[in-house]
Amino acid sequence: IVACEPTVDNPDTPTPPNTEDDGKEDGKEDGKEDGKDDGDDDSWMDEVIDTSGADYLFKDGITGKVMFLEYNGLSNDYISLFDNATGLTLFLDLYSPMVYDYVTPGIYTFGDGAAMTAHRDYCYIHFPDDTLMRFTDGRVKVIVDPEHSSGYPYYHITARFVNDAEEVIAADYEGQLIAQ
Numbered sequence: 001i002v003a004c005e006p007t008v009d010n011p012d013t014p015t016p017p018n019t020e021d022d023g024k025e026d027g028k029e030d031g032k033e034d035g036k037d038d039g040d041d042d043s044w045m046d047e048v049i050d051t052s053g054a055d056y057l058f059k060d061g062i063t064g065k066v067m068f069l070e071y072n073g074l075s076n077d078y079i080s081l082f083d084n085a086t087g088l089t090l091f092l093d094l095y096s097p098m099v100y101d102y103v104t105p106g107i108y109t110f111g112d113g114a115a116m117t118a119h120r121d122y123c124y125i126h127f128p129d130d131t132l133m134r135f136t137d138g139r140v141k142v143i144v145d146p147e148h149s150s151g152y153p154y155y156h157i158t159a160r161f162v163n164d165a166e167e168v169i170a171a172d173y174e175g176q177l178i179a180q
Contacts, residue, residue: 093122
């Protein structure tokens with residue numbers, strides 16, 4: 001069997017462009033809400049990091065800061081979330097490919113400083129008496145609006161860590177990070 005195109009009654013009428021449904025409802029070429037065609041898979045945004053029932057929760061009254069560094073060709077973003085009420089500081093040491101001039105959005109797994117990891121040696125709580133609480137496991141999710149109306153990137157950072165005593169340390173921070 002051979003399939004042929006049907007005959008055209010008016011050969012001077014141009015063939016309309018192919019308008020097959022590509023599944024993109026926003027009309028943007030990459031199909032992503034932020035309009036960036038960076039080829040990244042945004043399915044990570046659906047992951048929920050549970051901050052409920054935490055023994056330590058960094059959420060309200062938090063001052064967020066960041067130092068942008070480079071390490072072994074990776075962006076090394078060192079974030080501190082200072083709890084103004086308790087005096088505790090949660091440090092997050094995140095590594096990612098050098099793509100943006102802000103903290104790279106995504107999920108950071110507990111690791112050793114490879115791309116898209118939160119370094120196990122440099123994520124901890126610093127207490128006012130200069131003692132540290134280290135973690136045995138953790139995960140960090142960073143969402144960023146780089147074109148926020150304030151003119152500065154606006155972040156939503158959720159994190160969940162566990163220490164040796166099985167205590168849960170969590171963060172649910174929304175706001176800017178002051179560059180240091």
